[in-house]
Amino acid sequence: MADDFHRLPRLVYPLRVIGMGLGAVVAMVVLYERDAAPAVWALVVCGGFVWPHLAWWLTRRSSNPQRAEVRNLLVDSAIAGAFVPLMQFNLLPSVLLVTLTMVDKISTGIRLLWLQSLPGMLAAGLLAAWWMNAPMAPESSMRVVLACLPMLVIHTLAVSVSSYRLIRQVSRQNRLLDELGRIDPLTGLYGRAYWEQQVRDAQRLHAETGAPACLMMLDIDGFKQINDRLGHTVGDDVICTLSRIVRGCVRSGDCAGRYGGDEFAILLRGADMDQAQEIAQRIRIEAENHRFRDHAELSFTSSIGIAALQPHYASTRDWVAAADAALYQAKRAGRNRVELRPPSRRAPLSA
Numbered sequence: 001m002a003d004d005f006h007r008l009p010r011l012v013y014p015l016r017v018i019g020m021g022l023g024a025v026v027a028m029v030v031l032y033e034r035d036a037a038p039a040v041w042a043l044v045v046c047g048g049f050v051w052p053h054l055a056w057w058l059t060r061r062s063s064n065p066q067r068a069e070v071r072n073l074l075v076d077s078a079i080a081g082a083f084v085p086l087m088q089f090n091l092l093p094s095v096l097l098v099t100l101t102m103v104d105k106i107s108t109g110i111r112l113l114w115l116q117s118l119p120g121m122l123a124a125g126l127l128a129a130w131w132m133n134a135p136m137a138p139e140s141s142m143r144v145v146l147a148c149l150p151m152l153v154i155h156t157l158a159v160s161v162s163s164y165r166l167i168r169q170v171s172r173q174n175r176l177l178d179e180l181g182r183i184d185p186l187t188g189l190y191g192r193a194y195w196e197q198q199v200r201d202a203q204r205l206h207a208e209t210g211a212p213a214c215l216m217m218l219d220i221d222g223f224k225q226i227n228d229r230l231g232h233t234v235g236d237d238v239i240c241t242l243s244r245i246v247r248g249c250v251r252s253g254d255c256a257g258r259y260g261g262d263e264f265a266i267l268l269r270g271a272d273m274d275q276a277q278e279i280a281q282r283i284r285i286e287a288e289n290h291r292f293r294d295h296a297e298l299s300f301t302s303s304i305g306i307a308a309l310q311p312h313y314a315s316t317r318d319w320v321a322a323a324d325a326a327l328y329q330a331k332r333a334g335r336n337r338v339e340l341r342p343p344s345r346r347a348p349l350s351a
C-alpha cells in the first residue's frame with residue numbers, strides 16, 4: 001500500500017531530473033547565443049536543475065505524495081511554458097520541450113493530465129513573454145539542433161524504459177489474477193468456470209481427433225450431517241481432505257475441479273471407462289479409509305458417477321448431466337459406490 005502511494009513520485013523523479021536537466025542545457029545554449037541577461041540564466045538554472053530536487057523533497061514531505069506529485073507535474077509544464085519565451089521562441093527546442101512535457105503527463109497514466117497542464121503552461125509562457133518583452137527569434141542554429149539531440153534521445157528512451165517496466169508489471173499482475181481466478185480458494189483445485197473451459201476443449205479435441213475422455217462427478221455422502229454435527233470448519237476439513245485424495249489419485253494430465261459445495265468434478269483426458277473406474281475406486285476407498293487426527297469418530301464416504309465422452313453430446317451440459325445422472329444413481333443405490341454412464345453390464349462398483 002505504502003509502495004503504491006509512492007509509485008507515481010518514484011516513476012516521475014528520474015524522468016524529471018533527466019527531462020528538465022537536458023531541457024535546461026538546451027535553453028542555456030540558446031541563452032549563450034542570444035547573450036541573455038543574468039536573471040534569465042538564473043531562472044533557467046533554477047527551473048532545470050533545482051526544481052526537480054525541490055519537487056522530490058516537497059513530495060516526500062507531503063502527507064499525500066500522489067496529490068503533491070500531480071501538482072509538481074503541473075509546475076513542470078508551467079516551467080516548460082516559461083522556457084519558450086526565455087529562449088525567444090527558438091523553434092526546435094520550444095517544440096521539443098512542450099512536446100516532451102506533454103509526453104511526461106501522458107506517461108503517468110493520469111487521465112487528461114496533459115489537458116489540465118495547458119492553462120498553467122500558457123499562463124507561465126505569457127508571463128515570461130511579458131517580462132521579456134516577447135522578442136521573437138525562432139531560427140535554430142546547428143549548435144542548438146545538436147544540443148536538442150540528447151534531450152530527444154535520452155528522454156525518449158527513459159520514457160520507453162519506464163513504460164516497458166510498467167507494462168511488464170501489469171502483465172505479471174494480470175497473470176497472477178488470472179491464476180487466482182482459476183483456483184478454488186478452499187481446496188486449491190480448479191474453480192468451476194476454468195474446469196468447464198477445459199471440458200469444452202476436451203470435447204472439441206474429441207470432435208477433431210476422436211480422443212477419448214471421461215468425466216467424473218463426485219459428492220460427499222451425508223455431508224450436511226457432518227456440518228450439522230461437527231460444524232462447518234470440520235466440514236471444510238473434510239472437503240479439503242477429499243480434494244487432497246483426488247489430487248493424489250488423478251494423473252498429471254487430468255483436470256480436477258470443485259464443482260460447488262461438496263461436489264467435485266474431474267476431467268480424465270485420454271481415459272477409457274476401465275481407467276476411469278480404477279481411479280474412481282481408488283478415490284472412493286481412500287476416502288472411506290481416511291481417519292482424522294482430531295476427530296477419531298469421524299469418517300466419510302463418497303459417491304461417484306462417471307460418463308465417457310460420446311460423440312452425440314452436443315454440449316458440456318450433456319456430458320456433465322450424464323455423469324450427474326450416474327452420480328445420483330450411485331446415491332440412490334445406497335451411496336459409497338461408483339456408477340457409470342452408459343451403465344456397465346458388470347456388477348455395480350461398490351465396497
Ligand SMILES: Nc1nc2c(ncn2[C@@H]2O[C@H](COP(=O)(O)OP(=O)(O)OP(=O)(O)O)[C@@H](O)[C@H]2O)c(=O)[nH]1
Pocket residue numbers: 186219220221222223224225227231232233234235236239260261262331
Ligand atoms: N463446510 C462447508 N459446507 C458446505 C460448503 N459448501 C456447501 N456446504 C454444505 O454442504 C451441504 C451439501 O449437502 P447436500 O449435498 O445437499 O447433501 P448431503 O448431506 O451431502 O447428502 P447427499 O449428497 O444426498 O449424500 C449443505 O449443507 C451445504 O450448506 C463449504 O464450502 N463448506
